[in-house]
Amino acid sequence: MRQLIGKHPRLFLFGTLAAIAFRLYFILKIPVVAGDSLVYADIARNLLNHGIYGTSTATGIHTTLIRLPGYPLFLAAVFRLFGQGNFLAVMLVQAIFDIATCYLLADIARRIFSGNDVTASARGERVAMAAFLIAALCPFTANYVGTPLTECLEIFFIALAIDIAIVAFDRRSYGYWAACGVAVAAAIQLRPDGGLLLGSIGLAILWQLWRNRAYWRHYIASGLVMTAVALSPCVPWAIRNWRQFHVFQPLVDIAATDPGEYVPLGWDRWVKTWILDYSSTEDVTFQVSGEPISIDDIPARAFDSPQDRQHVATLIDEYNKHLLMTPELSDQFGQLAEASIRRHPVRYYILLPVGRVIDIWLRPRTEMLPLDTHWWRFQTDPHDSFFALSLLLLNFVLVAAAIGGAFRLQNARYVSLLLIYPIVRTIFLGMLGGVEDRYTLECFPFVILLAAVYVVSLRQRKTPVAI
DSSP states (O other): OHHHHHHSHHHHHHHHHHHHHHHHHHHHHSOOOOTHHHHHHHHHHHHHHHSOOEEEETTEEEEOOSSOSHHHHHHHHHHHHHOTTOHHHHHHHHHHHHHHHHHHHHHHHHHHHOOSSHHHHHHHHHHHHHHHHHHHHOHHHHGGGGSOSSHHHHHHHHHHHHHHHHHHHHHTOHHHHHHHHHHHHHHHHHOGGGHHHHHHHHHHHHHHHHHOGGGHHHHHHHHHHHHHHHHTTHHHHHHHHHHHHSOOOSSOOTTOOOTTOOOOHHHHHHHHTTOOSHHHHHHTGGGTTTSOOOGGGSOGGGOSSHHHHHHHHHHHHHHHHHTOOOHHHHHHHHHHHHHHHHHOHHIIIIIHHHHHHHHHHHSOOOTTTTSOSOTTOTTTOHHHHHHHHHHHHHHHHHHHHHHHHHTTOBTOTTHHHHHHHHHHHHHHHHHSSSOOGGGGGGGHHHHHHHHHHHHHHHTTTTSOOBO
C-alpha cells in the first residue's frame, strides 16, 4: 500500500483532505446524539464512575446485558481521555477509524485485483484508487461519524478482517488467521450480528478448500483458529451473564432486553405482517411503549377489511390511554397476526421480506440526517423531498454500480470474500420485522469495492476486468 501511495501521492493526499472535510461537516453541522447513543453512553459512564456495567434507572444503577461490551468500552476509553460526555471527541475518533477504512478498502482492492503481470497490476491499482475515492466521498457511511453508534467501528473491523483474510490465504499463515479472528471478535463485540462476518469468512474458507483440496488440513485448521479467537471474548461475557442473570447468553438477544423484561411478541408479530419501509418504523414501532400511536400512520396494507381496521383502531385507542403495550393488548395483536398470516402466507413469508430488502437497500438513507423520512411528500415539504430524492438517486447509482461490478469479477481472487457477506446479511435482514437504514451499512465496504470494479471497467470496455 505504501508503494501505491508513493506512486500517487496527490490523489491520496487530496482524497484524505476531502474525506476529513466531509466528515467534519457531519460532526460540526449535523451531529446526532439520541436513542441508542445515550444508552451506550450511560453504560460507559456507569462503568467509569461505579465499576458497574449497567444502566441508570429511577431506583439506581442496574446491571444489564442489553448491549455487548465493545462500544461501551470504546466510549469509556474516549471519555476517560477527553472527559465524560465529550461526544465531539467520540465523533472525531470515529472519523479517524472511518478514514482508515478508506485505506483498508484500497488495500483490499489492490490485493484482490492485482495480478503478476504489469497490466493486471496497473488494473489493480486503478481499482484501489477508485475504491479509496468512493469510500472517502460516500455520504452514506461518512454521516455516521457524526453519531455515537457502532457503525463506523463495525465497518472498520469488517474491512480489516477481510484485508487480513486475504493475506492469510496468500501466505497460508495461522498467525494471520488468528489476527483475522481478532478483527472478527471486535466486530462481534460491537454488534451481535458481527457473527455473520465469522460465518461468511468461514464459508469463503470452505470454498477455497473445495477448490484446492490438497490443502484441506490447512484450511480446516485455519477456520478453527479464526473461530476460536473470534469467539473467545464471548466466553467471559457469557460467564458474567450466567453469574449475574442466571441465563446462558454469549451475545445479545434480538429484542435487546434484560432477563425478565417484557417483550410484546404478539405486537411485534402483527407489525411484521405489514411493515415494509423505515418510515413506518419511525411512525409506529419506535413509539411503543411510551408514545402515542395514530391509526392514520398505519398503512392500508395492514388491514384486510374495514372491520379489521376498526378492530386495530380500538386496540390502538386502548394503548394510547396508558401508553403501554400490555400483555393482554399484545396477545390480541398476536391473534390478528396469526389470522393475517393464514390468509396471506405468500405475502408474509416472501413478498414482505423481499419488499423490506428492496427498501433498506434503495431508500434515500436519511435516517441520521435532518430530513423527513416521508421523502415522497413533495407538495408538503419540497426542500426535504428534493435532497432526499438526490440521495436516493446517488444510492441507486452506487448499488447498481456494485451489482455491475459483481458481474465483472471474472476469475477473481477470493471473490467469495466480496460476495458472501452482503448476500448473507441481506437474507438475514429480510427475515427481520422492522429494519433501519443503518443495518445495511456493514455491507458498504463490499458495495464500494464492487462499484470501484465497475467504474474502472467503464474505462476498459475493450478489455474487460478479468481478475
